Amino acid sequence: MTSRQPSPVPGSIPGTLSGPLSGPLSRRTVLAGGLGALAVPLLAACSDDAPAAGATPGTAATLNLAYFANLTHAAALIGVAEGLFTAELGSTELVEQVVNAGPSAVEGLLGGSIDAAYIGPGPTINAHAQSDGQIVRIVAGATSGGASLVVRAGITSAEDLRGLTLASPQLGNTQDVALRNWLAEQGLETSVEGGGDVTIAPLSANADSLTLLQSGEIDGAWMPEPWATRLVLEAGGTTLVDERDLWPEGQFVTTHLVVRTEYLAQYPETVAALLRGHVAAVTRAVDDPAGAREVVNGRLEELTGSALSEETxxxxxxxxxxxxxxxxxxxxxxxxxxxxxxxxxxxxxxxxLYDLRPLNAELSAQGLEPVSAGGLGEE
Incomplete structure (x- = not known):
């Protein structure tokens, strides 16, 4: 069997910062801001999973899918832009929900207005904890790596951060957790209420990290791609920590695909179709990186109003x-x-927490190696 697992690589929200974010939306996309409290009413209006008349048993009428406008959600962006999800879903309507960070998506998952989501480990673990392990299952990986701490010029060590302000996408999101944990390992205290040796200010939108670093209102940010690279190329920042350097062989989950447990049980055929589209999107990214980047960039332009430079x-x-x-x-x-x-x-x-059986069935059908749940679920 063929393997394409990630290769080892080298080495209320307190204090929320806000800034402008605008752009055209597709007609079947809901764009929710970084504040989770605002996300729920926007998303709840789209929840309607009942099977369509005449639908195949196990097939839902609607799939509400959440993802972010980040490169770390490339599989979702490719799947949407190339029509890979809709091609597999057939009569099931795909409703996209674009959010700024995982905690916003978790609110929709907990409330039942989101059926599946591309999110990071931090929010997934929180959802698992809040629901006594009942609400979601991880059904696939999506991205490894792709996050860094970028700081303004002149900062060269963790100790230089004492008394400064750093940003993260949202309180409790994957990069927020990584930042707070790394600072703790460096002997620097933080508080989820704000303050401490280093102040961490969650953002209203990832794009705000760029303008805030340029203006000097923050001293750095732990961000997913493409924002980490943009902070270097466009805001004159320097990379203090590439998160890959903190993990064995540089591999760690940044994004995976989760599904509500109830939805998975009721509509296994719809989830299998979603996973076929997901595998097709990953295949596109692996087999044709240049073409995949072009597709992703086009979708990012649709969502944010501007494309990334080729260098970025x-x-x-x-x-x-x-x-x-x-x-x-x-x-x-x-x-x-x-x-x-x-x-x-x-x-x-x-x-x-994991149920990788539908994914591994699809991988096996395509002659690809199965992936592991690490003893934390079905595979």
Whole structure:
């Protein structure tokens, strides 16, 4: 069988910062801001999963799919832009929901207005904890890598950050947890209420990181791609931490695909169709990186109103790996990091969180190697 698992690579929200974000929306896309409280009413209006008249058993009428306008969600962007999801979903209507960060998507998952979402480990673990392990299942990986701490010129060490302000996409999101955990490892305290040795200010939109670093209102930000690269190329920042350097062989889950447990049980055929589209999108990214970047850039332009420069997207793309492998071995550490960061009260049992059986069935059908749940669920 062929393997394409990620290759080892080298080395209320307090204090929310806001800025402009605008752009054209597709007619079947809801764009929700970074504030979770605003996301729920926008998303709830789109929830209607009942099977269509005459539908095949196990097939839903609607699939509400959430993702971000980030390169770390390349599989989602390709799947939407290339029509790979809709081609597989058949009579099931795809309703896209574009959010700024994982906690906003989790609110929709918990409320039932989002059926599936591309999100990071931090919000996924929080959803698992809040629902006593009942609400979601990880059904596929999507991205490994693709996040960095970029700081203004003159900052060269962790100690230089004392008394400064850094940004993250949203309180409790994957990069927010990574930032708080790394600072704790450097002996620098933070608080989810704000303050501490280093102040962390969650953003209203990822794009705000660029303008805020340029204006000097923040001293750096731990961001996913393409924002980390843009902070370097457009705001004169320097990379203090490439998160790949913190993980064994540079591999860690940045984004995976989760589905509501109830939806998975009721509509297995729809989830299988979603996964076929997902695998097709990953295949596109792996087999034709240049073409995939062009597709992703076009979709980002539709969502944000501007495309990335070729230098930006090519550089950012090198910092991540698009993959179906959920890198399950990194999830336990991510949970421990959330406790250290203060975004999770206590460690939780992650057993049962994965259900990779539908994905591995599709991978097997295509002659690809299965992926592992790391002992934390079905595979």
């Amino acid at each position: 997207i090519a550089t950012a793309w090198e910092h991540l790996a698009v993959t179906e492998d959920p890198v399950a071995a990194s999830l336990q550490a991510a949970m421990e990091h959330a406790v250290t960061a203060g975004t999770l009260d206590a460690e939780v049992d992650l057993g049962g």
